[in-house]
Amino acid sequence: MRQLKATGLKVLVVGGGGREHALVWKLKQSPRVAEVYCAPGNAGIARIAHCVDIKADDVTGILTFAWEKRIDLTVVGPEAPLSAGIVDVFNDHEMPIFGPTKKAAEIEGSKAFAKDLMRKYDIPTAAYGVFTEIEPAFQFIDKLAAARPVEAGCPCVVKADGLAAGKGVIVAADVAEAKEAVRSMLKGNAFGDAGRRVVIEEFLEGEEVSILAFTDGDHVLPMVSAQDHKRIFDGDQGPNTGGMGAYSPAPVYTEALAREVEKTVLLPTIQAMKAEGRPYRGVLYAGLMVTAQGPKVLEYNARFGDPETQPVLMRMQTDLVDVIEAILENRLEEQPIEWSSDATVCVVMAAGGYPGDYEKGKAISGLDDALPGVEVFHAGTAAKEDQIVTAGGRVLAVTAKGPTIGEAIDLAYRQVERIHFDGLQFRRDIGRRALERLQ
Template sequence: MKVLVVGGGGREHALVWKIAQSPRVKKIFCLPGNAGIAALAQCVDIKAEDVKGLAGFAQKQGIDLTVVGPEAPLVAGIVDEFEKRGLRIFGPSKAAARIEGSKVFAKELMKKYGIPTADYRVFDDPEEAGRYIREAETPLVIKAEGLAAGKGVMVAREREEALDAVKSIMKDGIFGDSGRRVVIEEFLEGREVTVLAFCDGVTAVPMECSRDYKRAYDKDRGPNTGGMGAVSPAHYYTPDVSEYVNKNIIQKTLEAMRLEGIPFKGVLYAGLMLTSKGPKVLEFNCRFGDPETQVVVPRLKTDLVDVIEAVIEGRLSECNINWTGEKAVCVVLASAGYPGDYEKGKEIAGIEDAEGEGAMVFHAGTALKDGKIITAGGRVLGVTALGRTEEEAREIAYRAVSRIRFDGMHYRKDIGL
């Protein structure tokens, strides 16, 4: 079997790493890939957003199965394009990917079908949004409607912060067209958890839960990022809470999408807040999370290719999916300045030493230059470790992190605490 993985980050490295373990897979391509993925797959420099270029490559190479990592090509309709050409691909259609591509669509779907989420208002006029903020209670959460690489959510503790957020998104256009409309939500308090679920349009099978650390600095301070680390499982996600979420959020959302005539197939990502009034949805994504994939996928015992094929063929209910009881911790190593401006091209040392400590090092923003691995992105590496306890996994991960060096390397020291 020939498999193509679309993307080039830590999530895609984790997926390639897992897919490579399948005895059914003979060759893996990754477009565009990165320096770490290149050790497991043939990387070709076609961008993840080049839907027609990717489809043409898959046809020419006789690819048997394509797995899409990032949200942008899914929202752009890569699944529709591949299926039109008779190619097997894992992910939701363009219409179903709107659950991530449009926060307004997702909020209206939840409101219509009684799926628990924060109260909200939608605005396409910054002046009207400003008038609402001046009357509303703070804190507030301001969200750009469209895709913003995980950075389009701003928590405003004070009224002026909320007004500044609306100005940045709607007037200054920091997220481009994604910020033409904003969703303003009530602030939810509680503990966050992420639940990814395999979905075949009818059946949903939740994966092991995880917790993502979104803020740039220790103690959840600083701006939002694409994720600075993750743990799996979240110890406070009890069986009772899990049962409630599966029934009232995951299954209900899958049913809502089916009733809307847009069945969801692929991975549904539910970002949740466990509030005093029960779990509520913070956001939906239409794909594997990053860095959540780097802690969830290593705990999967079942052949990932078997699960993916069951999803595509609509027989997920027949699939027996098993997980290891080990705990996982991932620490993201970022470039100085991330999530703002940062420099590239810094030589990275110590990756092999880190792996010698028993950790998995998933490459995100890396490239090869003159035989050396260099930085090529904001999030550079994800160092993941498994352990019998979360403390053991955390100790191995941070010991491995201490072996890696590059100029300006920044990471949180409190992942898993």
Template sequence: MKVMVVGGGGREHTLVWKIKQSPLVKEIYCAPGNAGIERIAVCINIPAENIEALAEFALNEKIDLTVVGPEAPLTLGIVDEFEKRGLKVFGPSKKAAEIEGSKVFAKELMERYGIPTAHYRVFNDPIEAGEYIKDKGAPVVVKADGLAAGKGVIVALTEDEALDGVKRIMRDREFGRAGDRIVVEEYLEGPEVSILAFTDGNTIIPMVSAQDHKRVYDNDRGPNTGGMGAFAPSPVYTPNIARVVEKEILKKTIDAMKRENRPYKGVLYAGLMITSKGPKVLEFNCRFGDPETQVVLPLLESDLVPVMQAVIDSRLDEAEIRWKDKKAVCVIMASGGYPRKYEKGFKISGIEEAEKIEGITVFHAGTAKEGDSIVTAGGRVLGVTALGDSLDSAARLVYKGVEKISFKGAHYRKDIGRK
């Protein structure tokens, strides 16, 4: 088989790494890829959002399976375009991807079908949103409606923070058109858990649970990021909670999407808060999470390719999925200043030394080649992942790997997997 992965971050490096292990796969391409992916796949200089060019490439190269990593091409309709041309592609359609593309759509869907989530209000006008916040008080959560690379959510503990969040999203246009509308919702308390599930629109097979760390600094301080690290599985995600989530959230959501004439195929990601009143949905994503993929896929014992084929062919009920009896921890090494302004182009050293440590894999996110060197090329630069028999041993091991790697301004959290 020839496989193409669309995207160029840490999630895509992990997908390429896992897909390459399949005996079914002979050649693997990635568009646009990065310096780490380049070592194990042929990188194609086509941006992830250039759907026409990607489809042309897939046709010309006779690609047997395309796997879409990021949300942007999914919400733009890459799956519809590929299917129209008779190409096999893993991911939801444009209509189904709206579950991530619009926070408003997702909230209204949950309200219509009784899927547990926080109370909310939608606003098109910053003045009305401000009045509502002053009336309600804090803490409260302010969300941009559209895609904002995981950064369009402001958890405001004070009224001033909430009003500033409205200003940043709606007046300053920090996230562009994603901020045309906002959702202001109830602040929920409890541990967060990410559940990624394979689904063909009928059958749902959840993956191992994961816990993401969104805030940039230790002890969950500072602004939200695309994710500073993750671990899997999550100790708070008990078999009891899993049963409730599968029945009341995952199954209800897939059935709701079918009834809305938006059948959902691919990976459904549910970001959950485990509250005192049970699990509630914080957000849905229409793809593999990042950095959750960097801890979930290394724990997957089974070949990923047949699972994806079963999803595409609507026969997921026949798939057998096995998981390793291990724990995984991933620490993101980011550029200084991320998630705000940061510089790029700094030489990275020590990756090979880190990978010599047994149990460590380094996934590239924002990296590029410059001559013989690998340099920083994004906010999140590397995801260092370790496997261990316990969460504690995996966390200790991952930081041994992190310590081997250096680049100017490197920043990472020191508490991943240790909470």
């Protein structure tokens, strides 16, 4: 693989959501970068980069474009092209690309693979079972119920094994709901091929935290902590989504806990993947539950999280290109990284009906009225004549930076109130846990 030039780089970002807008925004700040392209991009990205009408999972189309345009570095945002092997294809052509290979990306592509890996290498996680048939799955749920006091009920988690855009997880409150979730996946085809196999886990009690880490396959360089808000409604009510907001840092994630996670989760995971013949290079996302027994892994992602990327990258002061280059050259241990001490908060503005059916094409107003300290990252947007309109479930990711979590929250919501489109919805309690913990 050829080395990156010192300056004048042409960079291609693969994807078209809020995460990719944040990546483009950060890469544009590098003095080493001359041009940024994005495939397929969105209306917001088109304001600061060249958008290319190629779908993110069109590996051949992306490769052809990168080859013809002489792209110096490709950065992959979403999970689908990683699971499809885009990194392997680019590596075969000796074209620099940032992300894990197809075999390494299976840590996200198959929850069963990830759970088996954790069990084999003693990485802390919830007890689980993997099933393709309904009756054995029901028996396992009954077994989980029998192990808990009757008055505690039987909360458990049912997950589609494959990729389901962050929505293939059902947190069931009782046995009946858990069995219905299994039935809907294995028999009702609720998540298509992703749900042909299910993972059932014990319910973990505690507070969630998202940890993203750069890795070159041997070393890890953790990023600052973040906390996602998965449920659609305030108070963590309603169905799971791809993420309705996030903030950084998460007060629950102390320095002592960070050291423990690096020692018991991050490094062991990278070492396990190497031992399995699946060396992992790129960004490893560990979704953790901080329990009374210590941190336990809920899930892995094989890329930058969304919406965690938006608040995390707003705090990153080091040139992202320099970090990527260190990973590609297997010298991450030499690469320093600096972070702003400010807090950041991201509030997702979604289409009415999301995460279920929703309408597109709603005109968006107030986008050109950004307050100082705010970035409005586009997710599901498109240009229609002289307007920007909604084009997805999660439409915008309003991200604010302030000296404290409280000030960042206030600034983010002040910006949200300036933006409008028909049917919009957003959570009004992003960052609430941080404020409660700090108080």
